[in-house]
Amino acid sequence: MYDVVLTATGVFTPEHSISNDELVEAFNAYADLQNAEHADAIAAGDKEPVPHSSADFIVTASGIHSRFVMTKDGILDPTRMYPRYPERSDDEPSLMAEIGMKAANEALDRAGVAGSDIDLILCAASNMERAYPAMAVEIQQLLGAGGMAFDMNVACSSATFGIQTAADMIRAGSIRRALVISPEITSGHLEWRDRDCHFIFGDVATAVLLERDEGQDGWKVVSTKCATQFSNNIRNNNGFLRPTRDAMEDRRDMRFMQNGRKVFKEVLPLVSAHIADHMEANDITADDIGVLWLHQANKSMNDYIGKKVLGRTPTPDEQPNILQDYANTSSAGSIIAFDKYSRDRKSDTLGVICSFGAGYSVGSVILRRK
Numbered sequence: 001m002y003d004v005v006l007t008a009t010g011v012f013t014p015e016h017s018i019s020n021d022e023l024v025e026a027f028n029a030y031a032d033l034q035n036a037e038h039a040d041a042i043a044a045g046d047k048e049p050v051p052h053s054s055a056d057f058i059v060t061a062s063g064i065h066s067r068f069v070m071t072k073d074g075i076l077d078p079t080r081m082y083p084r085y086p087e088r089s090d091d092e093p094s095l096m097a098e099i100g101m102k103a104a105n106e107a108l109d110r111a112g113v114a115g116s117d118i119d120l121i122l123c124a125a126s127n128m129e130r131a132y133p134a135m136a137v138e139i140q141q142l143l144g145a146g147g148m149a150f151d152m153n154v155a156c157s158s159a160t161f162g163i164q165t166a167a168d169m170i171r172a173g174s175i176r177r178a179l180v181i182s183p184e185i186t187s188g189h190l191e192w193r194d195r196d197c198h199f200i201f202g203d204v205a206t207a208v209l210l211e212r213d214e215g216q217d218g219w220k221v222v223s224t225k226c227a228t229q230f231s232n233n234i235r236n237n238n239g240f241l242r243p244t245r246d247a248m249e250d251r252r253d254m255r256f257m258q259n260g261r262k263v264f265k266e267v268l269p270l271v272s273a274h275i276a277d278h279m280e281a282n283d284i285t286a287d288d289i290g291v292l293w294l295h296q297a298n299k300s301m302n303d304y305i306g307k308k309v310l311g312r313t314p315t316p317d318e319q320p321n322i323l324q325d326y327a328n329t330s331s332a333g334s335i336i337a338f339d340k341y342s343r344d345r346k347s348d349t350l351g352v353i354c355s356f357g358a359g360y361s362v363g364s365v366i367l368r369r370k
Contacts, residue, residue, distance in 0.1 A: 003213035010106030063299025067202030067327035115143035119175035124162030156357025158331035164224035202327035234358035296323035296333030
């Protein structure tokens with residue numbers, strides 16, 4: 001069995017950003033259009049009016065101030081309210097592969113590793129642009145990597161599940177180097193017309209480089225742990241069987257849906273216990289932990305988990321947040337937090353990357369700075 005080290009990460013951040021004020025202006029214009037169109041039904045009590053949103057509501061509910069997106073085109077159009085991406089030919093790189101490659105190249109450059117040195121590409125994300133061929137195989141070709149590549153989807157936990165999968169393969173000796181790439185174009189599955197969630201997601205791509213430990217600088221992978229428990233409280237019913245059911249109309253359940261109150265109530269104790277059990281299994285106490293890089297879904301959720309795990313209120317340095325600028329980027333969130341708040345850590349610092357979400361799923365990675 002071999003030791004595993006996380007040697008580098010990379011983040012691709014889109015050039016476009018949408019502030020809460022911009023988002024609210026477009027949403028409220030959409031609400032006004034809908035309420036005017038259905039005024040008679042609303043007056044008769046047959047239909048509920050679409051309520052207005054506000055920047056204060058968004059910050060209070062989530063801690064989010066803005067989000068990055070691949071394009072603003074369509075999202076801020078009150079008559080459309082979802083992004084517009086130009087069609088690409090089969091001979092062009094797909095959008096997910098393109099941004100995944102950019103994040104991967106940043107990680108490779110930082111580590112001084114060539115694409116041809118990679119034995120495994122894992123594309124781990126909450127949504128795939130197509131069913132097949134695998135996005136990972138396309139990224140493999142773009143990077144000039146060898147070995148094998150495959151996709152995996154565990155929603156917001158995809159990156160940590162991918163890290164465990166790749167780390168296990170390195171430990172066993174079947175590969176030497178792996179890239180876990182998470183291109184999250186969440187703007188495509190968000191329901192921008194729903195006040196309760198229209199502000200949640202943003203777009204990004206991350207990459208994590210894992211290698212057999214041969215003395216490189218980085219973070220030693222001390223332990224990984226993943227778990228799942230089925231729940232319908234976060235769901236997207238879109239899929240390839242949809243046309244067979246004659247269900248091609250514009251239905252609410254074909255985009256991101258969640259029962260936020262139930263998720264908050266059920267996921268928080270699940271995640272807190274998961275991290276605590278993982279630490280205990282490795283004889284690690286709360287005082288040993290220097291930093292928690294948590295899934296960036298909601299500030300209140302992270303504050304709860306951080307306090308539960310450490311037994312006190314964490315400092316911003318101990319539990320860094322990035323969702324105020326990036327919003328929820330699904331599986332990429334905890335990796336962005338790690339990328340931005342890991343390089344200046346002292347030798348021997350212990351940290352935990354943790355992500356959680358639909359499934360329910362939760363994955364944690366305990367790291368020690370070399």
